[in-house]
Amino acid sequence: MKACVVSCISGIVFAVGLGISGMTRPVKVIGFLDFAGKWDASLAFVMIGAIAIYFVAYRLIRRRSAPLLADKFWVPSRTDIDLNLIGGAAIFGAGWGLSGFCPGPAITSLASGVPSVGVFVLAMAAGIYLHGLVIGLRRFRIRSVPSGIQIAADA
Amino acid sequence: MTDFTPISALLGGCLIGLSASAMLLFDGKVVGISGILAGVLRPVRGDTLWRACFIGGLVVGGLILRMLLPAAFDFGILRSPAALVVGGLLVGFGTRLGNGCTSGHGVCGIARLSVRSLVATTTFIATGAAVVYALKHVLTG
Structure with a gap:
């Protein structure tokens, strides 16, 4: 139960971090990816800040x-x-x-109430299910071919 | 196109790092949003509640932003619904096939010095840049 409270608070902090950093704004993301245009390097600083903190904390x-609040690390x-x-x-x-x-900014942006964000998140969920379907079919096909091919377990 | 905002980016990044650190310290979990979401959509008994709480927290955080920092949802560019459907499908499918997104590979993985995550991050930034280049500089001139 306590672990779930931590998850919820962490989710809130994560979302606020995304919002402050500019990650929830596609114009900033596309500006960051636009190396050939007027490159906006801002989002590199999101990664620098997050990685620096997590690098030290992880160690x-x-x-x-x-x-x-749990018995092991995953x-x-x-x-x-x-x-x-x-x-x-x-x-x-x-x-x-x-x-x-x-994914993170999209879920956070659901709170904006803008329908297009909902469209994106629904399509993203469909993509996740589609992956499950494809992996399931692939496993089935490989299992039904008696060649002894083994595939690694999906992590 | 947009202003360079390194201070707010760094500050927001630090909050993201703190959130991920808390998840590791308390729950022992790595924050990969695509993986957390996938675990809610395709639930496994005993491993779903914390994921749902985190996803719920993201939406609550979004509501707080909406009240206190509405500029966070000043999207600037919002593609057509058709493009968002294609984009969403690619993001959902690709993050599962590649086992992670910007958070799991780009932040947590790189900070763990995982070569897998470094390769993944370099790859998704490269193809993201290629698509932006194609859309902005080739198709629309």
């Missing part, structure tokens, strides 16, 4: 054997660079550049 926190452990990683990031980037929204 301090991981000295603990466990988090304060931290990604994969180190392989595969086509899914690169292809997925490439597809995400294309959608980010096209719309000017990434």
